[in-house]
Amino acid sequence: MGIIDRQLPEAGIPRHVAIIMDGNGRWASRHGLPRAAGHREGARAVRRTIEAAIECGIEWMTLFAFSSENWRRPKDEVADLTFLLRHYLRSAIDELCARGVRLRVIGERDRFGPSLRDELASAEIRTSSNTKFNLVMALSYGSRAELVQAARRVAEAVRMQELDSAQLDEAAFAAYLTTTGMPDPDLIIRTSGEKRLSNFLLWQAAYAELVFVETLWPDFDAPHLAAALVEYRQRERRFGVRPVGSADQARDNSGSNPEDQTVGIRR
Ligand code: FPP
DSSP states (O other): OOHHHHHOOSSOOOSEEEEEOOOHHHHHHHTTOOHHHHHHHHHHHHHHHHHHHHHTTOOEEEEEEEEGGGGGSOHHHHHHHHHHHHHHHHHHHHHHHHTTEEEEEESOGGGGOHHHHHHHHHHHHHTTTOOSEEEEEEEEEOHHHHHHHHHHHHHHHHHTTSSOGGGOOHHHHHTTSTTTTSOOOSEEEEOTTOOOOTTSSTTTTTTOEEEEOOSOGGGOOHHHHHHHHHHHHHSOOOTTSOOTTOHHHHHHHTTSOGGGSOOOOOO
16 A cells, blocks of 8 residues: 555545646755756656555646746757656657646747647547546646637637627636636646646636645655645635635524525535
8 A cells, every 4th residue: 555545544635736846956956956857856856746645546646847937048058858758758658648648838949949839749649548547748838828828719609600708708718818618727736835826727826726845856755745734635625715604604693594595516
């Protein structure tokens, strides 16, 4: 029995966990190593974390592997990150298939150039019939850009009379995002002690639980994931609705119209 099974013996596993992997650079400087070594070690943590997530029954995992802002880093570092990504795709693809992992990429993949773009596409095609676990790589991803692109596509659909703007609701809008068809994240973890979303899944994170951990990403391992899942399970998710049986609810509901009563939704 793994550490995750021991700590999480029963239900309460989030369906979709998204991770802002932060702290590779600090890890490297603490070890007196170049930043590239931190990213390399970060890639190892990616492999461990996917394995641990599969082991504990998570169905979806989105990893923020390269942000739109990362293009502004020195050329060498961008090259190191894209090299690692390519290396990961090539070296992990067989294992991903063996484990039933389906890969999906969100973000402006065209910015990586035709060769990496094609490798990403072929990895997506090769894993497309896998159903055990969904791995989503956010690459050259920024949430504001995604929202602007969705707004443009909505405007175009209205212009082409394919969409009546009066019919546009949240679900219809979400279909124009790159995450269409994916469940929203239940839990977002950020490593390295920073407490920001940094333009990651802003729409999709509306009801996500946020867990910030001090661990630097290259040190992240199954026990850290297990601890985040324990914290998640201790949170009460109300989606803006008060829980059944709360004192406020008892007061509000006494003698009132049943239609006005607080609904006991929990997830
Ligand atoms: C932040 O560290 C992390 C990134 C820039 C992206 C994450 C990249 C990896 C985990 C490596 C490769 C990924 C794959 C999928 C193979 P940082 O450099 O911002 O750290 P710092 O804040 O300490 O400087």
